[in-house]
Amino acid sequence: MKKSFRLIPMVILVTAMIAVNGARAQIQVVTTLQDLRSITESIGGELVEVFAIATGYQDPHFVDPKPSYILKLSKADMFVTVGLDLESGWVPPLLESSRNAEILRGAVGYVDASENVPLLEVPTSISREGGDIHIFGNPHYWLDPVRGKIIAENICRGLIRVDPEHEKIYRQNLKIFREEIDRKLTEWVRRMLPFKGTKVVAYHNAWPYFEQRFGFQVVEFLEPKPGIPPTASQLAKVIETMKREGLKIIISSPYFRPQSADLVAKNVGGGIVVTLATSVGAEEEIVTYMDLFDRNTQFLIDALEQAGGSAGD
Numbered sequence: 001m002k003k004s005f006r007l008i009p010m011v012i013l014v015t016a017m018i019a020v021n022g023a024r025a026q027i028q029v030v031t032t033l034q035d036l037r038s039i040t041e042s043i044g045g046e047l048v049e050v051f052a053i054a055t056g057y058q059d060p061h062f063v064d065p066k067p068s069y070i071l072k073l074s075k076a077d078m079f080v081t082v083g084l085d086l087e088s089g090w091v092p093p094l095l096e097s098s099r100n101a102e103i104l105r106g107a108v109g110y111v112d113a114s115e116n117v118p119l120l121e122v123p124t125s126i127s128r129e130g131g132d133i134h135i136f137g138n139p140h141y142w143l144d145p146v147r148g149k150i151i152a153e154n155i156c157r158g159l160i161r162v163d164p165e166h167e168k169i170y171r172q173n174l175k176i177f178r179e180e181i182d183r184k185l186t187e188w189v190r191r192m193l194p195f196k197g198t199k200v201v202a203y204h205n206a207w208p209y210f211e212q213r214f215g216f217q218v219v220e221f222l223e224p225k226p227g228i229p230p231t232a233s234q235l236a237k238v239i240e241t242m243k244r245e246g247l248k249i250i251i252s253s254p255y256f257r258p259q260s261a262d263l264v265a266k267n268v269g270g271g272i273v274v275t276l277a278t279s280v281g282a283e284e285e286i287v288t289y290m291d292l293f294d295r296n297t298q299f300l301i302d303a304l305e306q307a308g309g310s311a312g313d
């Protein structure tokens, strides 16, 4: 009797130790976007457990903070953010509520994925005039796979900071990731080549990095300013431009209501709305960062071919 009584606390102790070891075994990472999750998993492999806050079919500018996110952040070893002002409406309150000093800006566990990324559309003066939500330059840089390699470097450095013991593995995985991007990029660029210079319009200004990399051109937006919903006068302007220049393609995203884009397509005559993914997870098939470009280039090529391939030339 006496013996078994002593056993019980020991069993509890052993179980508790396993639980602690289990939790420490993997570096706990929270990312804002699914794209950053996918890249972190590529670099961290089995050494990391990654949770992304936004789903792939959510507008990354506008995410509702939930208590479950705060709980994840409070236990995280590392936090990865797109930065600039992409998540400025929802990340600061979440980080503050997490009370986790290890992942605050400037701490070892804080990774700003935009570090060293060459930015486009950086304004000469910072202003939210008219509700503009791209005030530090265009924040949608993860839609260029070459910049994706810089994101991966930033994440790699972050992982080495929080887990220096496994530096060699992280560096090796970074090398593999970079090589895979280089290999796939050749194929993506080759497929897009016949459409070089093609002009299109887009709902939101999310595509400058993607268009520069793949050689097409967005000339007008349904939103009068980034983050401001389409207005009647803006749509009229877009329709006029498309008619004048013979443009057919309207790029939208999964989280925009279809009415405005459909209206423009209808008024242009033969207009085609193509919904591109702005993040991993926007569709079931888009599981990894590589899938994002596989699918988006294919969607765009299909639409361009349907439009005759020479619109705007």
Ligand SMILES: [Zn+2]
Pocket (backbone or CB within 6 Å): 061, 134, 139, 140, 204, 205, 206, 226
């Ligand atoms: Zn934006």
